[in-house]
Amino acid sequence: MNYSVEHAKVKELIEKAQCTGASPLDVVNCIIEQLRSAGYTPTTTQLLDANVDPAERLEQARFIRFEARREGDKNLHIFTFALLKPGGVYKPLWLQSAVIEK
Known part of the structure; x- marks a missing residue:
């Protein structure tokens, strides 16, 4: 699987969402939403x-730093x-972005 292409799509989604906020948690929540919409399940933030x-x-x-998995x-x-x-x-x-292969 070409992870660089897959992660580039995630980057594009997050940049288009323009995640901003009054608190770091606002940004975290926005990024989590974008990761989920890209098919990832965040496991650790x-x-x-x-x-x-x-x-x-x-x-x-x-x-x-987010750790996430895909179904x-x-x-x-x-x-x-x-x-x-x-x-x-x-x-x-x-x-x-990085991938730890198992």
Whole structure:
């Protein structure tokens, strides 16, 4: 399976959705919606700080990492975003995606 093409479609969906919000959780919820519409089931979501450690408080979040699965696919898909806050509104910036093959 060509995961780069599949993940490019996910990236396009998320960019078209223009996920923004007053809180990192607004962005997380929007991305989860887009992952589901692309056929993924998110299994883990992590808000990470500038050191890529789990953020202790929402306002410390600088990155978001999602782990997701697709029905019929035993592999784990990972999607990572930077969390920007221009003008006081949170928005994601796609950084990378990966697949852990099982």
